[in-house]
Amino acid sequence: MRQRSLVILTSVLTTGALTLTACGSRDDSGDSKSSKKTEIIIGVDAPLTGQNSATGLGIQGGVQIAVDDANKNNTVPGVTFKVEAHDDKAIPAQGQSNATGLVQNEKVLGVVGPLNSGVATQMQQVFATANLVEISPSNTAPELTQGKNWQTSKSRPFKTYFRTATTDALQGGFAADYAYNTLKKRKVFVVDDKQTYGAGLAKLFKAGFTKAGGKVAGEDHVNTGDTDFSALVTKIKNSKADLVYYGGQYDESEKLTKQLKDGGAKIPLFGGDGMFTPTYIETAGKTSEGDLVTSVGQPVDSLPSAADFIKKYKASGLKGDYGTYGGYSYDAATAIIKAIGNVVKDGKIPTDARAKIVAEVQKTKFDGIAGPVSFDEYGDTTNKQLTVYQVVDGKWKAVKSGTFNG
């Protein structure tokens, strides 16, 4: 009896453990037939499962198409590029462990990702120590490029870190400006999810909105993973706010907006690019109508330069939402590939290739599919375009594009 139970116990535990590990690894099977060429890996780190994965898969897809294009056009002679995608599950510690793995693989000469600013903070140091270039298509926390005291004295903490997304400092202010001057909202209730991205965005929106003359009717915080917001909704209703600003991701905000409208509060929810995904509308359904977000850059769908990319993405059957960051991921990967092209000649990788590639990326200047790509002295994109989107008839519709300089 004892032994039998032991067998069952072990087998159940092993099954559990096996299923766990099975979802952690991604298939990295590629064809190894092209033997003559040097293989170089472009790493990807993004949430591919769980929270935020719809957006994360779009990053993987964007990079995949860039790499396919580079291989097809033989952009770097003598080199075959390969994508190696790591799943960080939107967990900072997982991102750090992925970064360590990527750094140790000598074939990895550049990384695109991560999606979340909170994850990025744990990865920057690892890449910097190894001189490996990292370009995020989506991180928006200002301190990633401009240091902790970015509001008073900017200083770049890591020279290997770049991004193709503009910062929250601009996004929060852009949203506040739109809410006050275009929507004519005067009383806002601010909610955030206490994460680096969400709390930062909410703070900047609040600052911009009160500076413009608006009033903050109330504030509250939620936890990531929360589902019941009924008590919060009652608080919001009672505050008589005419707008809710939410700093955080779609996972919570889609439930918040549904419960807000089900609770009888007919006011729009305004958020950042973390909410800007079709999943938000699918889950919140009709209750999302009229909700707003800001996002970096211009809508990729509206750019003629991205038409080819969108066609390829749709034809490839890739999962995820290219709309938010797919285009920026394509550009980030392209910047890395171009830099590699300047360093690697005839398939020969020089000894200090990684450091040289970082220097090349810093000098990058080209027209990407989502706009001009180049980086300032902090590693921030020089493309400061932002767009406000609104849910109209169950779809995100761009309502205003522009630049914002605080």
Place this chain on the structure above:
Amino acid sequence: MNTLPQQLANGLFLGSMYGLIAIGYTMVYGIVQLINFAHGEIFMTGGFGALTVYLYVLPNGTSMWIALPAMLIGGGLVSVLIAVGAERFAYRPLRGAPRLAPLITAIGLSLALQQAVFNWYPDAKTDINFPQIDGGPWHLGSISISSGSLFVIIAAPICMAALALFVSLSRTGRAMQATAQDPDTAQLMGIDTNRIIVIAFAIGGFFAAVAAVAYGLRYGSVKYDMGFQMGLKAFTAAVLGGIGNIYGAMIGGLVLGLAETMATSYIDGIPGMQQLGGGGWASVWAFVLLILVLLFRPQGLVGERVADRA
């Protein structure tokens, strides 16, 4: 505007859901002294069972009046099968083994179920939309009730009343009480205790499925990991009310739901407590309440003989 009635109602809706899940913890504990940590996942699979009926069994665009009962049956069936299967294959072989063994099995089973849904259910890697009842919010004085909340507020009392009647009036119910009191003597009296245990798991599973449908209707979506947090809260509710006591589970659920809602809405209004209030702290206060109850009334609010058996 006075928000208290609305907040009380919010707490009641949330608490009813906790209570429904807590029944499963409390009944199983009452009879076999096992904390079935996989119960949160049994709740989750109930939600996916109901969703499967809607997406893959019923024709597109079926009215919710027909779909809802079918979904309850489908979800209930899945949850009951998994609960009974877990009992038969994971817990029964370990009956009589040291306490720790079935506990670890329960945790393993919980992970296995979660990962099975995650890996094999189509599109289950993120939220999946759950069908919604149209209409609402309805107003009752200053309280507004959404269609999803309406379901739980009707379903929970019906389930509870049915269970209370079953346990106190039917032969099987009385046999359950006897088994809970002393399984060995009950067996000597001619009660098939294995059958009673299976029934306890089945009832717990069905109630969890009802709660899962309520969850889907209320929040609009289900997710592979929704069982973890809800399961933990429901377990807390069961302990709060007095684990082993089915009325205690319901009362514990309601108290917990109300505590969370009140904490969200009022604690940050108390001077000096601004930092410790709001939605982000709701769970903290719920667990503080649990600790206080356990310190001063270890048998739980309603009470059940725990000390002499544990």
